[in-house]
Amino acid sequence: MRRSLGLRAMCVVLALSLLAPAAASADVWQAKGVPESVGINTLWVVIAAVLVIFMQVGFMFLEIGFSRGKNAGTIVAKIFTNFSIAAILYWAVGFAFAFGGGLGHVIGTEGFFLRDFGNPTDAFPIMGFSDATIEAKWLFQFSFCAVSLAIVWGTTLERIKFGVYVIYAIFFAALIYPIFSGWVFGGGWLQANVGMQDFAGSTAVHLIGATGGLAVLLLLGARKGKYGPDGKPRAIPGHNMPLFGLSVGILLIGWFGFNPGSTLNALDTRFAEVAVVTLLAAGAGALGALVTSWRITKTIDIGMVGNGVIGALVAITAPSGYVVPWAGVVIGLVAGVIVPLGVYAIDKKLDDPVGALTAHGLCGIWGTLSCGLFTLPALAEFNTVGKGGLLYTGSFSQLGNQALGVVVVFVGVFVTSYLVFWLIKKTYGLRVTEEEEFQGLDISEHGMYGYPEQFIPASELVGYGAAPQHGAAVSAGAATTEVTA
């Protein structure tokens, strides 16, 4: 019953999204006789989008690794459900709201359902610098929306109701993400008028996601048992560090689509330089987090090393197209230091199981601000956004613009998200019952454990176990041996 709310809402949106274009659908495709550069740049943008879409698997395992085994399966369903909602809605309306308007816009107005716009270059002016096709650009921008949505939920693991994912995803993919990301890198007012630099979305993707995560966390509260009677945080270790390692590896790979792909262009070869900057930052981040956490806890914290990579990648996302390699190293290193400090500090009060507030929030802010320090004037000019950083220009103006952008986006996303979550809390509810939380979301929400053999007694499973059925000799394959005298 309760759960049907979100699903119904979803169905309605879906139905609408289908009816509209059904009337005049044939306009999407036309025979092409395009210059080679279009094909090449489109190729790069599509490949980059596929790399970014792969990051969904990264986020899946980041959350799985850091959850207890009783809450592992739900994440699989969550990822694909959210991804799907984002796909349909970003196609229906999101992309149009984000990119389909004149420079300096507040909300776009063209390109719903990827149709009925004239020349794409006029309809989506901010992406006019690349001649990749609009379908490729949509795919790429959608993949960002899906990443941002995936980030939100890191703070909510192991206690949230599944329907909340569905309901918020609708608002997020249709409105919140498109509007605020559009301001930052969709040609909106922050980019076009303020000159805020955010090459691939430290703010527009990562901070937006983390801010949503903060809003819901404040309303949702900590996992039961996370804080002792004395208010001190207790360790609730995730269940699988190898799968966490998988997640970091996949995210790292995905980021080679995320940042370099944001050039939307292969032929100017800038993307290769962006890739180098990105890689160096990630490396410095891992080392920064390793050393910092080791100094504090005297152990080599696996989670910190991995989160150091992620935090550094988040930080370098904004400046990756604006800075030179050594600056990437510095930015990544600082992010690596921020990661353990942020995680330890936040953990004292807020229960953020994967450290999303630090990795995507704090590091996203740091990365965005770092443009104000390290942006090479020539690259600001090349990208035609903003000016050089403090280090080159001696002026605080770009840093101020970056800070303004961060504040505007944070406040905007926080307020709208808090409102949505507050409404959900009052109606559908945010949190499973204590009983369900104790049992785990896999069994209580999905009716089956994610690892059935670990939670269901072997004697109650069909044909479980490795015991031979009869004492008789085990035949071919497994040799046997008499043991009794």
Add this chain to the structure above:
Amino acid sequence: MRRSLGLRAMCVVLALSLLAPAAASADVWQAKGVPESVGINTLWVVIAAVLVIFMQVGFMFLEIGFSRGKNAGTIVAKIFTNFSIAAILYWAVGFAFAFGGGLGHVIGTEGFFLRDFGNPTDAFPIMGFSDATIEAKWLFQFSFCAVSLAIVWGTTLERIKFGVYVIYAIFFAALIYPIFSGWVFGGGWLQANVGMQDFAGSTAVHLIGATGGLAVLLLLGARKGKYGPDGKPRAIPGHNMPLFGLSVGILLIGWFGFNPGSTLNALDTRFAEVAVVTLLAAGAGALGALVTSWRITKTIDIGMVGNGVIGALVAITAPSGYVVPWAGVVIGLVAGVIVPLGVYAIDKKLDDPVGALTAHGLCGIWGTLSCGLFTLPALAEFNTVGKGGLLYTGSFSQLGNQALGVVVVFVGVFVTSYLVFWLIKKTYGLRVTEEEEFQGLDISEHGMYGYPEQFIPASELVGYGAAPQHGAAVSAGAATTEVTA
């Protein structure tokens, strides 16, 4: 003893495949002075092939996730063995049978061992529309053959003898797949004469695989214990939903090679549009399956959400190059609805652990038929295959051709596969003993569990466990504490 049959057959084929070209091998490579478009399209085709090859890992974990832990390791060996047999045989003969003939052919005759053909465009006329090199095209088509073969085995998990994989793989990769897929998209009679549309293989890859899976299942029977004394199906849950999530994620990524790559062309930028259609279908499929299964079982079924993605991707495979985005959404949504309905219905009588008959069979059929409804006339023309769908033309003719193609391929593959499996059953045998099935295939076929620490008592493993060897204080790293008074 018994097992050596398949292996020996394999060796012979292998030896033959090596001897033949050894005589005149130098002809394969010649220095190139080729137009840039060749390089670009070749690049796209190779990258797409790599994405599709990655799907092998997807199928590996689909099967692993849905198996019990005692049958997890065997799948690893199976995947690489089958993949390897397919590689050698598709190079030796398969590709030639499938593509190496004039349009309208029944079986190809040119291009064995990728050599001794004249101008590739003449030898493989159906792929003449793309100027990608023949090596790239081979790699791409091989990757499809390997996918189709991987699909077969979803129905056979946890009870089949390893040698069956080997024997059938030889027939499949050398003959069955090449011939029937060649009819559908290798320029064979179904494509060239009937005008059957199957852009990337809903029928030619997925239905062929699922049909092989049905043939073997009928001869193999259900897992012991799957049906209770009352004949009712019992739940045999797979052991690992996170790994199932991995599989779906990888398959999704792979499909961005599968469908868009089937353009064999980057420069006309159609591939980006195919990618968008593919993504939207996948999204709609997840949501369709989520809602449908939730309405029936009142739980959010993780497996169904994931299988909804897969079923929708299978369905959109045929029409992806023929339809516009909104049609992709509809096709995916319907596939998503088919998935739970098909799985529940088939499960009543047939034990198909991963749901391959539904996801690849039913959805493959639906996808192929959907061309008859939704194909945009302009795209039929662009692809020079068949005509527009019912919705645009008001004519049932394309739908009829699609249905004809489905029936022909299903019957052809079913009969040949059933024959091969029947012969295997009479000679080598299809199924492990009851004892071996109870013990699990890992130990009985491979002599070692896939998860040794879970099946071997800790006291019988070398240095297992985390117990300190001496009661003495644990030194550096793990701090210790006195607990006794």
Add this chain to the structure above:
Amino acid sequence: MRRSLGLRAMCVVLALSLLAPAAASADVWQAKGVPESVGINTLWVVIAAVLVIFMQVGFMFLEIGFSRGKNAGTIVAKIFTNFSIAAILYWAVGFAFAFGGGLGHVIGTEGFFLRDFGNPTDAFPIMGFSDATIEAKWLFQFSFCAVSLAIVWGTTLERIKFGVYVIYAIFFAALIYPIFSGWVFGGGWLQANVGMQDFAGSTAVHLIGATGGLAVLLLLGARKGKYGPDGKPRAIPGHNMPLFGLSVGILLIGWFGFNPGSTLNALDTRFAEVAVVTLLAAGAGALGALVTSWRITKTIDIGMVGNGVIGALVAITAPSGYVVPWAGVVIGLVAGVIVPLGVYAIDKKLDDPVGALTAHGLCGIWGTLSCGLFTLPALAEFNTVGKGGLLYTGSFSQLGNQALGVVVVFVGVFVTSYLVFWLIKKTYGLRVTEEEEFQGLDISEHGMYGYPEQFIPASELVGYGAAPQHGAAVSAGAATTEVTA
């Protein structure tokens, strides 16, 4: 205390690496107006590099799968730490040492921190045949360095101190790998003067890594319990074959970047042919290993099938750019036979948990030598390195040059690595205590198990388990049933 040594050294190197270029950083980037071919080739090289970087995840799971569960988490931290050190140092100095010199050099002298060189084609003459940008080439070459470093540690699992990774990584990425790989494929004397052929690094990457692994193994010794009181090897099964399957799948995918990417060129379309050769070798390798190990042990050894793929890929790495497909099949098949024989033989005396000495060492040697047999003269000419193989020319000269190269590199890397490890052993120490080894590296080095729920009693974890907290009816989601009368 002890651990800080390596970390401090690392910090110093890091600081230096940052200070230097900070002075004059703006020179890296300039606006581009480049021919399309530059963009296309750069695109291919970057994508290939990303595929190779993905191999890190492959090595991670190769080691995880073959380790006991108590040593699984440490590998995650190791991979990212090593990768990061390699990134920073290969950028700072490694690339310059390897490639930044005239042909025939012993050690390069240009291109530190990717800056302060003139025309890249002059500064890095060996890569002048490709017009891909220097950043792309750096990324690609770095990814090779990281692979080589990852290979080293396969022999050391489950007993080495974490700090050893850090210290050796510094020497390896800054000096050992750059110098010796530079001789082989960086335009150094073995390549330019001796004419040694190693297309993508059977020797330059794989043998170098395996040689480092041998050096450390001799100083480190076997895992406790590996050899019984009678000196006979005992089975210490890895804990997770599915994750081993993942590793092989990812490595296979990565190799499509590794070998074909080594063309550094998309437009001559050679890369597609290299890809085909690579694939066929992998397939033959799996089958060779399957049959060989089955003949010896009468079981279908999962690990051997997978290692057969890896060994064959290692072997085909050197010849992939020099041979035709059928030769790839032969080379792969022989490598597949080498794998089980090598593993069984080495296991008698040396404890190499993942079989790195065989897969990367023996197969690397075989692959390098195989150029001397199978190199097509026309391809030697095309690549302008060495001459045709014995089979075509009847001359042993190329084979001799290959052998010389192998010996030089093996001796050089062995001596320098042994020295470094010997120094580490004398100062910091190589091996954890017996107590720590028994407990496992995860808890002793990292203060937390990689699989906490498997090693920590449920009653000592917060909210663990799936038991309902109260006997009261479980609410929505999980239906319940009364069982008592």
Add this chain to the structure above:
Amino acid sequence: MKKVEAYIRHEAFEPIRMELLELGFPSLTVSEVKGSGRQKGIVETYRGASLTNYLRPKIKIECVVAAADVKTIVDTILKYAQTGSVGDGKIFVMPVDQAYRVRTGESGDEVLQTHPGAAAEA
């Protein structure tokens, strides 16, 4: 009061549990154990080396009942656990001094099971 401890095959448990439930003995505890006895071991191979497991997985049932009920329990277990092959397992009966129900704190025979002869409680 007696405790019945039985080491049996996995497959035997479900029918035993169901019959005991019908007979009014719903309360019991099971655990996974590994047993060594007359049953053969299993040989694994790993990279050519071999490894023998002498211990085979069994289910251990623990069921405390009034002395008068021991025969019912033992007979039920024997009825379903007997396959006639080596490895069927053993049943042991041991004395118990006292029993407490945690929920109520009460003790004595009546806390043991809910079979007709015992103090019903529902």
Add this chain to the structure above:
Amino acid sequence: MKKVEAYIRHEAFEPIRMELLELGFPSLTVSEVKGSGRQKGIVETYRGASLTNYLRPKIKIECVVAAADVKTIVDTILKYAQTGSVGDGKIFVMPVDQAYRVRTGESGDEVLQTHPGAAAEA
């Protein structure tokens, strides 16, 4: 000498362990078991089919003490394990003939625990 065997909820264990430790009974053994009793089962669904688990996870505590200490142990367990809901578990007390400390080979009451009344050793 008596053995106290208790089947309780996971959550109850930690406070019991701590109080017993304070009272001078640090030595005990726990294991994961699955129990069937009055507590309800749980129904799972998988691809439309359903599966009922009648066995619910419990912690089994085993603690051997001198006969005189049984009451202390039982009371401590009752104190923390009681929630009042079905499924709280049972405690059984059984006779023990002899005890040995492996480390020293010594036997008798004094090897059992370190509580004030027993032969201290530490």
Add this chain to the structure above:
Amino acid sequence: MKKVEAYIRHEAFEPIRMELLELGFPSLTVSEVKGSGRQKGIVETYRGASLTNYLRPKIKIECVVAAADVKTIVDTILKYAQTGSVGDGKIFVMPVDQAYRVRTGESGDEVLQTHPGAAAEA
């Protein structure tokens, strides 16, 4: 009839099993347990917070033998399980009223083990 229950280190099990087999006592059952006693706990850290495990993994051996054989069993266990460090474990001996062999349904001392003194059976 007596039941010997021993809580020992993992490493000690294999030699004990082998010697008991040679002495004619092939039948026993083991399980994984966690024990608390004099042995120290282990402290883990996770994101800066720490977590102490007081329970350490042990192997529990259960072996039912004729009263006359108890000494042999206890001595064998002591022989191999003794390292002299804290955490070596304990052995308890408890009375058993009756034993049944499931395979045959027979009962009494002769079902217990296959050592020379017991009723041989092959």
